[in-house]
Amino acid sequence: MANRTGTYFAFDGLGEADPTKSDFRYYATAQGWSAADHIDFKFVNSHDKASSVRDTSKLSTLQASIRQRLAGSKNMVVIISNDTRKSGSLLSWEIEQAVDYYEIPLIIAYAGRNTVLDPLLLSNFWPTSLRMRIDNDSAQAIHIPFKKDAMLDAIRRFSVNGEKLKGSKIFYTREAHVHWGYIS
Structure with missing residues (x-):
């Protein structure tokens, strides 16, 4: 396998040509955090490690590029929103x-949530492919709110090269959420 240093971001494009109308906007937020000099949120973006393709590319071309990016990825942030589809998207x-x-390992980041203290309460948002892998415990996953500090901590810690996740329903403690200021 390739040198696995990147973080791959996956999200549902919701069939939209306008990225501001899809879950792409959350990925763009993470890119903005990483680009800002005054914010401690740096990561190696797997999407920058392979040739880019347009949404109009053939599916086989797009999938080949995604496989190349995944081969160089140490972890994957899966962005889940209220709009994420159960099936029918490339996300699955x-x-x-x-x-x-x-x-x-998957870092499942829930947009619009301040806390994730019980991933099962959010299971109705999971795409079918994710649900199957969580239910059969084949996915190694941590569930977090789509928040900068939680995401950065998870990206830094959980990877094919780093700390292993021992299960598919892992989440940060209430104390961690309090420490980050998400709850009091």
Whole structure:
């Protein structure tokens, strides 16, 4: 396998040509955090490690590029929103590839949530491919709110090269959420 240093971001494009109308906006937020000099949020973006393709590319071309990016990824942030579809998006295929073939730990980041203290309470938002891998425990996953400090901590800690996740329903403690200022 390639040098696995990148973080792969996966999200549902919701079939939208306008990225501001899809979950792409959350990925763009993480890119903004990383680009800002005054914010401690740096990561190696797997999307920068392979040739880019347009949304109009053939599916086979797009999938080949995604496989190349996944091969160089140490972890995957899966962005889940209220709009994420259960099936029918490339997100489902990306999750299958990450877990089944590349054995990449998942950082499941829930947009619009201040806390994630029981992942099962959010299971109705999971795409079917994710639900199957959580239910059969084949995914190694931590569930977090889509918040900068939680995401950075998870990206730094949980990877194919780092600390291992021992299960598919892992989450940070209430104390960690308090420490980050998400709850009091």
